[in-house]
Amino acid sequence: MSKLKVENLDLYYGDFKALKDINIEVSEKEITAFIGPSGCGKSTLLKSLNRMNDLVEGCKITGTVTLDGEDIYKSMDINLLRKRVGMVFQKPNPFPMSIYDNIAFGPRTHGIRNKGKLDDIIEKSLRDAAIWDEVKDRLKKSALGLSGGQQQRLCIARALAVEPEVLLMDEPTSALDPISTSKIEDLAVKLKDDYTIIMVTHNMQQAARISDRTAFFLLGEVVEYNDTETLFSMPSDKRTEDYITGRFG
Amino acid sequence: MNNYKEKLMQFVFFIAAGTSVLAVALICIFLFANGLPAIGKIGVFEFLLGQKWKPSNNIYGIFPMILGSIYVTAGAIMIGVPIGIFTSVFMAKYCPKVIYPFLKSAIELLAGIPSVVYGFFGLMVFVPLIREIFHVRGTTMLAACVLLAIMILPTIIGVSESAIRTVPKEYYEGALALGATHERSIFRVVLPAAKSGIMAGVVLGIGRAVGETMAVIMVAGNQPRMPQGLLKGVRTMTANIVIEMGYAAQLHREALIATGVVLFIFILIINLSVSALNRRFENGSN
Ligand SMILES: Nc1ncnc2c1ncn2[C@@H]1O[C@H](COP(=O)(O)OP(=O)(O)OP(=O)(O)O)[C@@H](O)[C@H]1O
Numbered sequence: 001m002s003k004l005k006v007e008n009l010d011l012y013y014g015d016f017k018a019l020k021d022i023n024i025e026v027s028e029k030e031i032t033a034f035i036g037p038s039g040c041g042k043s044t045l046l047k048s049l050n051r052m053n054d055l056v057e058g059c060k061i062t063g064t065v066t067l068d069g070e071d072i073y074k075s076m077d078i079n080l081l082r083k084r085v086g087m088v089f090q091k092p093n094p095f096p097m098s099i100y101d102n103i104a105f106g107p108r109t110h111g112i113r114n115k116g117k118l119d120d121i122i123e124k125s126l127r128d129a130a131i132w133d134e135v136k137d138r139l140k141k142s143a144l145g146l147s148g149g150q151q152q153r154l155c156i157a158r159a160l161a162v163e164p165e166v167l168l169m170d171e172p173t174s175a176l177d178p179i180s181t182s183k184i185e186d187l188a189v190k191l192k193d194d195y196t197i198i199m200v201t202h203n204m205q206q207a208a209r210i211s212d213r214t215a216f217f218l219l220g221e222v223v224e225y226n227d228t229e230t231l232f233s234m235p236s237d238k239r240t241e242d243y244i245t246g247r248f249g
Numbered sequence: 250m251n252n253y254k255e256k257l258m259q260f261v262f263f264i265a266a267g268t269s270v271l272a273v274a275l276i277c278i279f280l281f282a283n284g285l286p287a288i289g290k291i292g293v294f295e296f297l298l299g300q301k302w303k304p305s306n307n308i309y310g311i312f313p314m315i316l317g318s319i320y321v322t323a324g325a326i327m328i329g330v331p332i333g334i335f336t337s338v339f340m341a342k343y344c345p346k347v348i349y350p351f352l353k354s355a356i357e358l359l360a361g362i363p364s365v366v367y368g369f370f371g372l373m374v375f376v377p378l379i380r381e382i383f384h385v386r387g388t389t390m391l392a393a394c395v396l397l398a399i400m401i402l403p404t405i406i407g408v409s410e411s412a413i414r415t416v417p418k419e420y421y422e423g424a425l426a427l428g429a430t431h432e433r434s435i436f437r438v439v440l441p442a443a444k445s446g447i448m449a450g451v452v453l454g455i456g457r458a459v460g461e462t463m464a465v466i467m468v469a470g471n472q473p474r475m476p477q478g479l480l481k482g483v484r485t486m487t488a489n490i491v492i493e494m495g496y497a498a499q500l501h502r503e504a505l506i507a508t509g510v511v512l513f514i515f516i517l518i519i520n521l522s523v524s525a526l527n528r529r530f531e532n533g534s535n
């Protein structure tokens with residue numbers, strides 16, 4: 001059964017229709033990549049999956065998004081939804097507090113106060129995000145002192161600390177150097193064992209390297225959604241082919 | 250030509266910047282030159298810790314006024330700071346768009362009201378109210394505290410609100426995305442991120458409260474004796490100076506200027522402790 005299912009989703013920013021009739025099913029413990037030119041609605045769809053679009057004034061959504069069969073826009077508690085569907089932003093956004101407090105923020109939010117338990121969660125999350133060795137001696141130092149790549153992995157660790165089921169990542173490597181990028185790619189592949197991952201990327205090789213399924217977006221529509229291998233080797237739509245071969249404007 | 254222009258502008262900027270430095274320097278010199286000799290004549294301890302102020306008997310102890318200023322300011326801070334911070338949070342994060350312009354201009358208006366008008370308001374409203382409720386003379390420390398609390402509100406609200414607004418929205422969104430509520434995101438992430446700005450607002454408020462004169466004189470009773478409680482009269486350092494300056498001569502006059510010196514040092518200490526505090530914050534988070 002699919003973990004996340006988007007059906008007939010239309011999204012408006014005021015009068016502007018940013019997403020048109022989106023239908024996507026995301027399977028559990030897979031990496032799904034969203035690709036497509038700038039402004040085609042990838043981030044918008046991603047933010048609809050944990051309702052971050054609720055913050056945007058004038059944003060209207062029709063259609064349904066279900067998580068394990070439950071409509072996230074209906075009865076589901078929004079904070080619980082965001083605990084289950086975590087998000088890593090394009091720009092690393094660690095809080096201006098210590099590394100420890102950054103990671104502890106989520107678990108504390110969800111009621112974990114026990115120091116020993118928090119310590120365990122923090123170590124595990126940082127290890128899972130492949131940054132433990134780099135920060136274990138400076139947990140009490142400010143997170144803002146980390147490099148961009150470290151900050152992004154910290155943000156991934158912070159998202160993991162609340163034990164989400166789905167992890168949304170919006171171009172998590174766009175601001176990073178090749179080494180940090182490959183660390184985060186490796187990380188995504190490793191995390192796939194436990195998490196369902198959806199990742200927006202502008203980097204076609206990245207999508208091809210790590211994702212199981214890929215959705216190609218164009219002007220607010222999903223043109224093609226298929227196994228990554230199939231989509232990249234035998235795209236069924238001419239526009240997809242143009243885009244992945246770089247012949248697209 | 251360009252170079253010449255640049256040099257000229259540099260000079261103009263330098264002069265402009267120099268003016269305020271010069272003003273501070275002149276004030277310092279004036280205060281200390283006129284005030285310190287008096288402190289010497291009266292005796293440092295007798296002046297600062299003396300509990301009696303009786304110019305007619307040549308007794309000049311300003312301890313009651315020092316305490317008066319501290320108590321009145323502390324009271325104003327205790328009432329004004331929470332209200333101010335909550336208001337600024339409301340304005341930056343909760344306020345419906347329709348209400349905001351009204352609230353904003355109301356607070357700006359509050360900032361523009363002359364202090365003598367505040368004093369009048371206090372005299373006509375708080376003083377009788379306190380007299381009714383507690384059956385005491387209405388001109389009390391309590392009246393001064395409440396009035397000052399209102400007077401420092403605009404400062405605290407204005408500075409705190411802009412501090413809260415400058416916190417990157419990514420922090421707020423990041424907290425929400427972890428499943429935190431609107432409240433938790435604001436109070437645990439956004440507010441701490443704005444703390445040095447909020448702190449600055451509070452300190453400006455303290456500065457205003459310590460320095461306020463007119464409104465306090467009108468509602469505080471002004472007896473030059475040790476403060477004896479919220480429901481008794483109190484005299485602050487500023488009040489001391491203003492009330493007696495008109496007729497003071499010789500040592501009395503100098504003692505009043507020396508009161509100004511103490512006031513000045515108070516403000517200095519407040520400013521220094523704040524920059525120290527801010528440095529601690531920055532070190533703590535860097
Ligand atoms: N808050 C908003 N208000 C109004 N329009 C918006 C808003 N956010 C996005 N849009 C519009 O919706 C469309 C899709 O934007 P979106 O950010 O989803 O694109 P994207 O595919 O993520 O692009 P990129 O690859 O550049 O990040 C764009 O035309 C954009 O201008």
Ligand SMILES: [Mg+2]
Binds near residue numbers: 042043044170200
């Ligand atoms: Mg985007």
